[in-house]
Amino acid sequence: MYNEFYSFSEKPFEVTPDPKFLYLTPCHREALVAIFDGITHRRGFISLTGEVGTGKTTLIHFLLGRLDEKVKTAFIVDSSITFKDLLRNIFLELGLRVVEGNNKSLLSQLGEYLEKLAMGDTLVVIIDEAQNLPKEVMEELARQMTSSISNRLQIVFVGQPEFEDKLNTPSLKQLHQRIEIRCQIRNLTEEESREYIDHRLKLVGSSGSEAFTPNAISTMLIHAKGIPRAINILCDNAFLIGYGLSRKRIDAEIIGGVINEIENPILQKSISTKIVPALKGFDWRLLRLNFSQKSISFVILSLLCLGGFILLIYASLPRNPTKTGNIESIKKHRMGALEEVVIVEKGQTISSLSQKYYRMTNPTLLDLILDFNPEITDAALIQVNQKIKIPKIAKEWMISQSLDRTCKIHLGTFWTPDFVKPYKNEPALKGKEIEVLPRKVTPQDTWYRVVVGNFGNKDEALRMIDLLKEKRLLPLFGDTPKIE
Structure with missing residues (x-):
């Protein structure tokens, strides 16, 4: 303007990270050199910490643009996840088909991918907001990096100082000892x-x-x-x-x-x-x-x-209700509802687009993008130069309204139907009907939408969304419900 x-x-002075504007202080330069050296010489675990807003993510984006093509990368933004979902997000970042199964089968798939890498190639997984990683996920990472997959896999933790505090707990002693390179970004x-x-x-x-x-x-x-x-x-x-x-x-x-x-x-x-x-x-x-x-x-x-x-x-302007109670009935395809219309570049996936525009990736966000782009019939297959609509994140997309003005809420989309459990145990949803609706997203993969209703009107549904958001139960806003 x-x-x-x-x-x-x-x-x-945009707030979103842009490596083009990176200003390298001696502290930033030292961290950049140390991380680059750690990746080049395969030093295993690396950590980068600093206060909110000090430029950690911008530095990492700058680094990603300068890594050798032999270094494959997966940038994980949503860190409040299970170990299984971490593996799934890695596969999505790499453009791989996600198989169903337990941790063992997913680790086996990761091992197969690493074995097929060309000589000298390596995989670097960068986990942003690492202070939010559950302790059990950090413990599992420490255990798995002692196995054969560690030869071609490196982990870079990027987080706030609380990450170091978490590492000092007794249960994470093994991981703490194995972080060979520690970098800190201080205030200017x-x-x-x-x-x-x-x-x-x-x-x-x-x-x-x-x-x-x-x-x-x-x-x-x-x-x-x-x-x-x-x-x-x-x-x-x-x-x-x-x-x-x-x-x-x-x-x-x-x-x-x-x-x-x-x-x-x-x-x-x-x-x-x-x-x-x-x-x-x-x-x-x-x-x-x-x-x-x-x-x-x-x-x-x-x-x-x-x-x-x-x-x-x-x-105060009147709103017209949608004509059906189905989730797809929400009128999402208005240009005013879009963040941007993008043209797919080589190597991009729906997951990488989600991370670029939302700074996080999960099945709910990918499902939202698919809803705005009904021409995509295979979530794992988008074409170079294809136009993709990226919707803004809004509470309204979670609500479907029928002719009688009653509403249902789309709580989230998940890899497995097991994620319905936290919602069935949620006191605020007591007495409501909770459904699990399968959605075929590729010829091999099915995701599961969790829907709850009915609510008397849209305002009641919005109040429930606000309540569940406070309880960190809505993946649309970056949260992951925990399965007991």
Whole structure:
């Protein structure tokens, strides 16, 4: 929105990881060299830890783009999973057909894959958010890496400092001892933070001194505390407000106004980034220079109020119920519901597309993509240059509504029908009918949808979704129910 106003070639401070913008501090460079060396010399287990927002995932994406073609990779984003699902996700990442069976049969399939690798080839499994790995999964990884599969398999753990805390528990002593390379990413120093801002702006045709006053940068760095993601959020919002005020250079007043009006500037984007696009037609030139900080705060607060008013009007508009109670009856194929329409590139799978756009992969998300692309009859087979619709994640996709306005909720899609158990044992669903609906996704594979109903209306169903989301029972939002 503000790129043209500031003459940026693209947005310089996106929050999503983009290796093109990676700024290598000595700490980042040291970690990159150590991990690369560990992979090259097959050092087994490797760990990379750092606080939220310090650039761990961006560093890994940068690394992936520079590995030799002999290194096969599987990037696992959903780490709150069972050992069996971890193996399944590895197969999906590699574009392999997932066989049914227990851990032993899946490990056998993995062993066969590793044996068929060409001489000198190796497989690197990168597990993001590793602090969320269940202890039993970590214990199993330690046991299996003592077997024959360890010769061509390496594991890279990427997580927050809590991962190291978990490793210090007695049951994980074996794994702790076998991690040969440990890297830590620390927060940026003040000097590095200034260079980080300048680095990203130069990549889009600007510079730190051109875009910000010295006081603006100083104010921002005090609040960002050396966390790159926090810097990105503050800069992005500052440019948005500066654009609204026709300010070609961001000063400390704008930064102060942004900080004052964003409830938590370090962890999330301002809601104004969602409201201002709706006001695109407004003549921002009416807002001129020489505003005080109070005036800036007033402008931001006004935007939020106006945005809330727009959302309130939108929410009051009538909605037409769907004409059938079947899950497929949800009208998903509206362009406004799409994250993006992508053209498949060589080597991409539905699983890799899920990880790219959702930063996680599980059968529920893959099932959602299949629903938006009914022309795909084999989940393991998509064609280069094929157009794939990637839907936004939304609670509404979980609900199907019949003519009498009663609703059912699609709780999730799973590899096995065993995942119905946590829902049958959930007190909040007591008295509701829970169904398991098989879905053939390849000629060999069947997934299982778990559906619950009926609910009196859509609002009741949405409240139940919110409750189950709080209990971490909905894989659409990255959670995995545990089978007792």
